[in-house]
Amino acid sequence: MRSLLFAGATRPDLVAKLPRSRPDAAVVDLEDAVPADHKEAAREAARRLGRELAAAHPSLDVYVRVNAVPTRWFAGDVAEGVDPTVAGVVIPKLEEPAQLAALRSALADHGLGGLRVVAGIETARGVAHVERLLDLGVHAAYFGAEDYIADMGGVRTADGDEALYARSRVALAARVAGVIAVDQAVVDVRDEEAFRRDAEQGRAMGFGGKICVHPRQAELANAAFGADAEQCDRARRLLAAWEAAAAGGVGAIEFEGAMVDEPALRMAREVLARGGA
Amino acid sequence: MRSLLFAGATRPDLVAKLPRSRPDAAVVDLEDAVPADHKEAAREAARRLGRELAAAHPSLDVYVRVNAVPTRWFAGDVAEGVDPTVAGVVIPKLEEPAQLAALRSALADHGLGGLRVVAGIETARGVAHVERLLDLGVHAAYFGAEDYIADMGGVRTADGDEALYARSRVALAARVAGVIAVDQAVVDVRDEEAFRRDAEQGRAMGFGGKICVHPRQAELANAAFGADAEQCDRARRLLAAWEAAAAGGVGAIEFEGAMVDEPALRMAREVLARGGA
Amino acid sequence: MRSLLFAGATRPDLVAKLPRSRPDAAVVDLEDAVPADHKEAAREAARRLGRELAAAHPSLDVYVRVNAVPTRWFAGDVAEGVDPTVAGVVIPKLEEPAQLAALRSALADHGLGGLRVVAGIETARGVAHVERLLDLGVHAAYFGAEDYIADMGGVRTADGDEALYARSRVALAARVAGVIAVDQAVVDVRDEEAFRRDAEQGRAMGFGGKICVHPRQAELANAAFGADAEQCDRARRLLAAWEAAAAGGVGAIEFEGAMVDEPALRMAREVLARGGA
Numbered sequence: 085m086r087s088l089l090f091a092g093a094t095r096p097d098l099v100a101k102l103p104r105s106r107p108d109a110a111v112v113d114l115e116d117a118v119p120a121d122h123k124e125a126a127r128e129a130a131r132r133l134g135r136e137l138a139a140a141h142p143s144l145d146v147y148v149r150v151n152a153v154p155t156r157w158f159a160g161d162v163a164e165g166v167d168p169t170v171a172g173v174v175i176p177k178l179e180e181p182a183q184l185a186a187l188r189s190a191l192a193d194h195g196l197g198g199l200r201v202v203a204g205i206e207t208a209r210g211v212a213h214v215e216r217l218l219d220l221g222v223h224a225a226y227f228g229a230e231d232y233i234a235d236m237g238g239v240r241t242a243d244g245d246e247a248l249y250a251r252s253r254v255a256l257a258a259r260v261a262g263v264i265a266v267d268q269a270v271v272d273v274r275d276e277e278a279f280r281r282d283a284e285q286g287r288a289m290g291f292g293g294k295i296c297v298h299p300r301q302a303e304l305a306n307a308a309f310g311a312d313a314e315q316c317d318r319a320r321r322l323l324a325a326w327e328a329a330a331a332g333g334v335g336a337i338e339f340e341g342a343m344v345d346e347p348a349l350r351m352a353r354e355v356l357a358r359g360g361a
Numbered sequence: 362m363r364s365l366l367f368a369g370a371t372r373p374d375l376v377a378k379l380p381r382s383r384p385d386a387a388v389v390d391l392e393d394a395v396p397a398d399h400k401e402a403a404r405e406a407a408r409r410l411g412r413e414l415a416a417a418h419p420s421l422d423v424y425v426r427v428n429a430v431p432t433r434w435f436a437g438d439v440a441e442g443v444d445p446t447v448a449g450v451v452i453p454k455l456e457e458p459a460q461l462a463a464l465r466s467a468l469a470d471h472g473l474g475g476l477r478v479v480a481g482i483e484t485a486r487g488v489a490h491v492e493r494l495l496d497l498g499v500h501a502a503y504f505g506a507e508d509y510i511a512d513m514g515g516v517r518t519a520d521g522d523e524a525l526y527a528r529s530r531v532a533l534a535a536r537v538a539g540v541i542a543v544d545q546a547v548v549d550v551r552d553e554e555a556f557r558r559d560a561e562q563g564r565a566m567g568f569g570g571k572i573c574v575h576p577r578q579a580e581l582a583n584a585a586f587g588a589d590a591e592q593c594d595r596a597r598r599l600l601a602a603w604e605a606a607a608a609g610g611v612g613a614i615e616f617e618g619a620m621v622d623e624p625a626l627r628m629a630r631e632v633l634a635r636g637g638a
Numbered sequence: 639m640r641s642l643l644f645a646g647a648t649r650p651d652l653v654a655k656l657p658r659s660r661p662d663a664a665v666v667d668l669e670d671a672v673p674a675d676h677k678e679a680a681r682e683a684a685r686r687l688g689r690e691l692a693a694a695h696p697s698l699d700v701y702v703r704v705n706a707v708p709t710r711w712f713a714g715d716v717a718e719g720v721d722p723t724v725a726g727v728v729i730p731k732l733e734e735p736a737q738l739a740a741l742r743s744a745l746a747d748h749g750l751g752g753l754r755v756v757a758g759i760e761t762a763r764g765v766a767h768v769e770r771l772l773d774l775g776v777h778a779a780y781f782g783a784e785d786y787i788a789d790m791g792g793v794r795t796a797d798g799d800e801a802l803y804a805r806s807r808v809a810l811a812a813r814v815a816g817v818i819a820v821d822q823a824v825v826d827v828r829d830e831e832a833f834r835r836d837a838e839q840g841r842a843m844g845f846g847g848k849i850c851v852h853p854r855q856a857e858l859a860n861a862a863f864g865a866d867a868e869q870c871d872r873a874r875r876l877l878a879a880w881e882a883a884a885a886g887g888v889g890a891i892e893f894e895g896a897m898v899d900e901p902a903l904r905m906a907r908e909v910l911a912r913g914g915a
Contacts, residue, residue, distance in 0.1 A: 115618065154615035177618045208536040208567075212492070215766070231618075236536050236567030237592070237628060246565035249529030252803030259762040259790050288800035290762075290790030315791070338708035341669065341731045341785075351791060392895065431892035454895045485813040485844075489769070508895075513813050513844030514869070514905060523842035526806030 085109050085224055085264050086293040086309035086358055087302040088202075090149070092117030093130035093165070102137065102144075105299035106306065109145040110137060114161050115152070115176050123157045127165035135167035147202060149174035153183040162190040172200030172223060177231065179209040184220050200224075202266075206231035211250045214257040224264035226295055227254040230271060244282070255290045262347025264354055267291035273298035283308035292354055311359030319352035319359075362386050362501055362541050363570040363586035363635055364579040365479075367426070369394030370407035370442070379414065379421075382576035383583065386422040387414060391438050392429070392453050400434045404442035412444035424479060426451035430460040439467040449477030449500060454508065456486040461497050477501075479543075483508035488527045491534040501541035503572055504531040507548060521559070532567045539624025541631055544568035550575035560585035569631055588636030596629035596636075639663050639778055639818050640847040640863035640912055641856040642756075644703070646671030647684035647719070656691065656698075659853035660860065663699040664691060668715050669706070669730050677711045681719035689721035701756060703728035707737040716744040726754030726777060731785065733763040738774050754778075756820075760785035765804045768811040778818035780849055781808040784825060798836070809844045816901025818908055821845035827852035837862035846908055865913030873906035873913075 089107035091098035093114050102110040112134050118126045130148050138146040150161035150173055166173055173196070175187050184203070191197050205214050206228025218225055229247040230240060238246050251268065258265035267286030270279045279301055283294050287309055294305040311319070322339045326349060329337040337344050366384035368375035370391050379387040389411050395403045407425050415423040427438035427450055443450055450473070452464050461480070468474055482491050483505025495502055506524040510517050517523065528545065535542035544563030547556045556578055560571050564586055571582040588596070599616045603626060606614040614621050643661035645652035647668050656664040666688050672680045684702050692700040704715035704727055720727055727750070729741050738757070745751050759768050760782025772779055783801040787794050794800070805822065812819035821840030824833045833855055837848050841863055848859040865873070876893045880903060883891040891898050 152615065152618040155618055156615070208533055212533060212537045233565070233567070236532065237569065237632065238532075238567035239565040241562075241565050245525065245562065246529075246567070248799065249526060249803060250533070252800075255790065255792075256762055256766060256804070260766045285795075285799065288787070288793040288795050290787070290792035290800070292791065338706065338710070341706040341709055355791065429892065429895040432895055433892070485810055489810060489814045510842070510844070513809065514846065514909060515809075515844035516842040518839075518842050522802065522839065523806075523844070526803060527810070 085145070085266055085354075087296050087305035088147075088224075088226065088266050088293060089296040089299065089302045090117065093126040093133060093148075094118050094122050096129065096133060099133045099137065101299065103141045105302040107144070107296060107299075107302035108293065108306070109147060109171070111147045111149050111174055112137070113149045114157070114165055115149050123151065124160065127161060130161075130165040131167045134170040138167070138169045138171070145171040147172050147174050147200075149176060152177040153186050159190060162187075162196070163194055166191075166194070166196055166199070168196055168199075170199065172202060174202040174204065174226075176204035176228070177207050177210060178203045178205060178217055179207055179213060181213070181216055181220055184217065184222070202226065203263075204228055204231075205254050207235040208232070211253060214254050215260070218257045218261040218263045221261075222263055224266055225254065225258050226266035227251050227268050227291075228295070229268035244285075251286075252289060259290055259351070260347065262345075262350040264293070265291045267294045269295040269297055270301065271297065273301065276300065276304060279304050280308065292358060309358055311355045313359075315355050316359035319355040322348065322352045323356075362422070362543055362631075364573050364582035365424075365501075365503065365543050365570060366573040366576065366579045367394065370403040370410060370425075371395050371399050373406065373410060376410045376414065378576065380418045382579040384421070384573060384576075384579035385570065385583070386424060386448070388424045388426050388451055389414070390426045391434070391442055392426050400428065401437060404438060407438075407442040408444045411447040415444070415446045415448070422448040424449050424451050424477075426453060426481075429454040430463050436467060439464070439473070440471055443468075443471070443473055443476070445473055445476075447476065449479060451479040451481065451503075453481035453505070454484050454487060455480045455482060455494055456484055456490060458490070458493055458497055461494065461499070479503065480540075481505055481508075482531050484512040485509070488530060491531050492537070495534045495538035495540045498538075499540055501543055502531065502535050503543035504528050504545050504568075505572070506545035521562075528563075529566060536567055536628070537624065539622075539627040541570070542568045544571045546572040546574050547578070548574065550578065553577065553581060556581050557585065569635060586635060588632045590636075592632050593636035596632040599625065599629045600633075639699070639820055639908075641850050641859035642701075642778075642780065642820050642847060643850040643853065643856045644671065647680040647687060647702075648672050648676050650683065650687060653687045653691065655853065657695045659856040661698070661850060661853075661856035662847065662860070663701060663725070665701045665703050665728055666691070667703045668711070668719055669703050677705065678714065681715060684715075684719040685721045688724040692721070692723045692725070699725040701726050701728050701754075703730060703758075706731040707740050713744060716741075716750070717748055720745075720748070720750055720753070722750055722753075724753065726756060728756040728758065728780075730758035730782070731761050731764060732757045732759060732771055733761055733767060735767070735770055735774055738771065738776070756780065757817075758782055758785075759808050761789040762786070765807060768808050769814070772811045772815040772817045775815075776817055778820055779808065779812050780820035781805050781822050781845075782849070783822035798839075805840075806843060813844055813905070814901065816899075816904040818847070819845045821848045823849040823851055824855070825851065827855065830854065830858060833858050834862065846912060863912055865909045867913075869909050870913035873909040876902065876906045877910075 087107040088109045090111045090113050112130045148166045151157040200223035203222045203225040293309045296302045364384040365386045367388045389407045425443045428434040477500035480499045480502040570586045573579045641661040642663045644665045666684045702720045705711040754777035757776045757779040847863045850856045
């Protein structure tokens, strides 16, 4: 998930163009991109657009971002906005384990229990609880710096130091839980240099991809987060060691000094996916 | 609490001038500003100066900083140094929940149970326990970088990276607990540019104000931490949404995607206070 | 422990030269410096080299780094690679309390129960568990940035921001537990300026020394981490206050506002040791 590209459900023109820049995942958004007075009307469009996109592009992971669990839109978004043929739902501003339970229950109620969940960690409480939240088993998590800093009552700056603690903590929690970590957005879509710099920083910290709010950003993210030969090689060796051990009936192995666990296996597969292998 | 301006209890001249630079809160200090051999004699002055200041400036929040709970001065400071008409006490180097309990008990013993508590988080153990400490209900907390780094055996530098983790963690813990967060001091009182830069950084991280050790710093802090129109507007909308829900008998609401809880309400009121509303 | 200088057990020439640059501690390495197909053969050399070095240089702390607990080499390394006359063992990639228990048990089984343990915190899981791990009583801990960032799937950069959170968190956990904190390596051994800068940063954060992978780095580390007169003076006053209280039958005391506990006493002794007192 090198690139997670968003477009609002009220903009079918943008949604239709999502696959062009070849993002790894595309999100039809019912949250930030849809104003309050269009939320309900947008659900049918989200459902239809999600279904059409998934059908037309089988190799593209299509998601629908519903509104946060405490909002008055959440229940209706899950009930009416998510087609069962999409890859999963994105749940923004996740803050409490109970909210994740509520989401899973709502998904199950509507025959969507098999869908993936991508968690948005983008509030003070979300960051404060991130270890517990990601331990409950989601497919991926993104760190939303804009919303986090707004919730902190702070201000975003060019160097981004105000978010470094939270961003680092989310990356670590994701790694420990074996969850794909997706890095913060760059809101100025014209500043490609800022996006490249931010993506490099995110990759250095261990993120596997980036939220994208413009097609051009998806191309930049794919380039920045592609796994290189060395990373792919290490992942291949780790998986081979594990498979050899499993074939011999050995349950737990180590690789280059550290224990190989389920999270490590998932990360290795993710690296190979990013490397195009 | 954009500015928390300190003066030693042994310096009545400085204490008398505290209100001139219009700090949001003034502290008569019995801790760092008073040498060990003057501690006991300074108590009567602290009590009298606190009472006089509070009487003469009803809109100014007056505090007395006592010595830390484990010190031999603590009990006497609370018993003899704090007038019941001040707004509260500042407790430095808070490290353990038991210390906060000891403070509340001592305050109650001397008819000071209604006073606010401002917690100083400025040691390794204070930072390591900050989430638990702030969850016990204090009015505000400040992060003291000088003492923290001294306790770590480290050195303060110009870029301040050595304290970024602790400073960020205190800001987050304060936000989650709904506690006003006051940022570190700048000890070189002549370097206004350094103060401005540090204040901007602190504000970006979510702090609501700054410790000030010189009147000029209080003016700079008030300018740096004033809430802007957008922040005030958001706070007003949040409070309005909550009041409307409360009027309709709804206990829990959301605002712009996140759950509105007691901490969020307190932060909103704090923003309006900072914005002069 | 201003400098912790490593040399591979398969390089007796380098091991013999370890004392020349006057490191505070020397490590005969069975882990990263020894390739997989030489691990078993290297044990006898590690044992002999450790014994000879300790005998020839009584004032030098000699350690053997064994391979990580989950590796197939761990048990044999402890059984055959560690002479009882060395100061201790270094255990890399420590991740779980159970691994530390396994190490202590293995040490006891081979009459090595009295040896010190130096813990390597250098994986995502090690950092995520660092508070619990260091609370179990080790002599020192080092933060390994290269391995940590590799385990995160990240990339090391010149400014090192990608590791700042983890590095800071390890330093704090060590300080709270009263464990000596040893800072990350600088792998480019020719770049002395980078080493100096990194050492200054580490010292600012509260680290007491640095991993060294070249003799020249040990000299630089000794210079960078020497405690200055002010730090030594503070440590002497703290110890004097504690001794006076103990002589008077007082169990718990405070020093300059904060509680003096066992970790604080150990840190003070460490400062004096670093200051050459």
